[in-house]
Amino acid sequence: MTNSNWTALEQHEEQTLIALFERDADRVSKLTVELGGIRFDLSKTHLDDGLLSDFSALANDAGLGAAKEALFSGAIVNTTEDRAAEHTAERGSGNAEAVTHARELQKRMRSLVDAIDVGAFGEIRHVLHIGIGGSALGPKLLMDALGRDDARYDIKVVSNVDGAALAEATRDLDPLKTLVAVASKTFTTTETLLNATSAMEWMQKGGVADPYAQFIALTAYPEKAIEWGIDESRILPFNEAVGGRYSLWCSIGFPVALGLGWSAFEEMLEGAATMDRHFRNAPTLENAPTLAAFADLFYAQCKGSQTRAVFAYDERLRLLPDYLQQLEMESNGKSVTAKGAPLGRHSSPVTWGGVGTDAQHAVFQLLHQGTHLIPVEFIASKTPGHDFDVAHHEALLINCFAQGAALMSGRNSDDLARNYVGDRPSTTILLDDVTPAIVGALIAFYEHRTFANATLLGINPFDQFGVELGKQIAKDIAENGPVGFDPSTTALIEAALGDI
Numbered sequence: 001m002t003n004s005n006w007t008a009l010e011q012h013e014e015q016t017l018i019a020l021f022e023r024d025a026d027r028v029s030k031l032t033v034e035l036g037g038i039r040f041d042l043s044k045t046h047l048d049d050g051l052l053s054d055f056s057a058l059a060n061d062a063g064l065g066a067a068k069e070a071l072f073s074g075a076i077v078n079t080t081e082d083r084a085a086e087h088t089a090e091r092g093s094g095n096a097e098a099v100t101h102a103r104e105l106q107k108r109m110r111s112l113v114d115a116i117d118v119g120a121f122g123e124i125r126h127v128l129h130i131g132i133g134g135s136a137l138g139p140k141l142l143m144d145a146l147g148r149d150d151a152r153y154d155i156k157v158v159s160n161v162d163g164a165a166l167a168e169a170t171r172d173l174d175p176l177k178t179l180v181a182v183a184s185k186t187f188t189t190t191e192t193l194l195n196a197t198s199a200m201e202w203m204q205k206g207g208v209a210d211p212y213a214q215f216i217a218l219t220a221y222p223e224k225a226i227e228w229g230i231d232e233s234r235i236l237p238f239n240e241a242v243g244g245r246y247s248l249w250c251s252i253g254f255p256v257a258l259g260l261g262w263s264a265f266e267e268m269l270e271g272a273a274t275m276d277r278h279f280r281n282a283p284t285l286e287n288a289p290t291l292a293a294f295a296d297l298f299y300a301q302c303k304g305s306q307t308r309a310v311f312a313y314d315e316r317l318r319l320l321p322d323y324l325q326q327l328e329m330e331s332n333g334k335s336v337t338a339k340g341a342p343l344g345r346h347s348s349p350v351t352w353g354g355v356g357t358d359a360q361h362a363v364f365q366l367l368h369q370g371t372h373l374i375p376v377e378f379i380a381s382k383t384p385g386h387d388f389d390v391a392h393h394e395a396l397l398i399n400c401f402a403q404g405a406a407l408m409s410g411r412n413s414d415d416l417a418r419n420y421v422g423d424r425p426s427t428t429i430l431l432d433d434v435t436p437a438i439v440g441a442l443i444a445f446y447e448h449r450t451f452a453n454a455t456l457l458g459i460n461p462f463d464q465f466g467v468e469l470g471k472q473i474a475k476d477i478a479e480n481g482p483v484g485f486d487p488s489t490t491a492l493i494e495a496a497l498g499d500i
């Protein structure tokens, strides 16, 4: 990818959003993609014919088509770790061998769901899912989104090493009726293993005669789980070529399959597969993840936006911003290219966000009148997730659309304190409903958008070495105490922990 591509994009003569709508009566349909029960409306971004053509050239030069084929065919796309990235195979897309392997492991998962259902583990009512990062955020999001009214089991997800999290999660659980799922791709993550050990003690204290019999493991390294004490028959392995933040489709999604039932889990996989096919085959200008990546790159790379904000106008999706933070920031928060050279550009913007309408009364002031340019994303559902008066849902959607309109149109006032400059971009993602299939497609959309961003920047989105240094230093402190650290760190350790 040449610098001239970026120079052309940076020098693009930008029109206001209002002018773009005035000049092109087809703008909404041109920049709206509908598939899998989702409408992606990018018409309130500054993408225009010129930008689309320049970004398409950039995508060609960056080899997006070949990169997609490499991803789906199971080639080594995670070059720094010498691995493929086979999350799409979990939903039946791509490499045949990986798909067959995924199906076999899913059969094993399904058998365990069935066994628990028929009482092979006793009278299980609760599942305590212990994991962190990619081993927690997906199950947490999905159960919160889809398991509100009719979850078949009470699923609690614990991630933080702060014992308060485990205390809260176990407070109302009956240890005799609880299954503990220890979810860790590597089965070496210290927080997860400490929480698992404490959950084991909680069960012992709670009178469970053989707590190990109520523990299962979800991991890519079964031998590590066996070493920890979990019987092989209660381990659900997954392919090590599935990255942690892409792992909700495999056994890390076990609580979802158990909590919502196997058919719902399959619907979620099928929804994601629909998005896989779209990303792989749809032409660039009709390709939702690719167009969204163009808009992301335009603002982050050409307009200096350092953040992008995501607001779920639906309580069921309130954890989506958290989920996306890991997906986007851990994937593309890198200052080096896949070839090991300095990136020389900004990496992924900071993803942040919240829930509408709450956020309107808290942070939207800055979005409307602050000096930062922050592309905003709204996610809403046509169908409400409750039986209360329809007025609630109407108010929710009206507010969502009003915010997008206000950001774009602005309103002039001679009184500067009351002036809205407008021309602030947003994307609206409108779901038919929050169902397993639609949420599956939505998450796959974000995965592919992240991949397209990475490819155009030349980043490997599948490693995360940035998280290692802090872990290493924590280990050093735990093993050796405050030896050899800077004065501030030493003083903090001594003040809070004394002689550890």
Ligand SMILES: O=P(O)(O)OC[C@H]1O[C@H](O)[C@H](O)[C@@H](O)[C@@H]1O
Binding pocket: 132, 133, 134, 135, 183, 184, 185, 186, 187, 188, 189, 192, 244, 245, 330, 464, 467
């Ligand atoms: O699943 P685990 O191996 O326990 O890893 C849990 C998480 O921790 C790591 O530090 C990574 O930053 C995440 O990508 C990963 O999802």
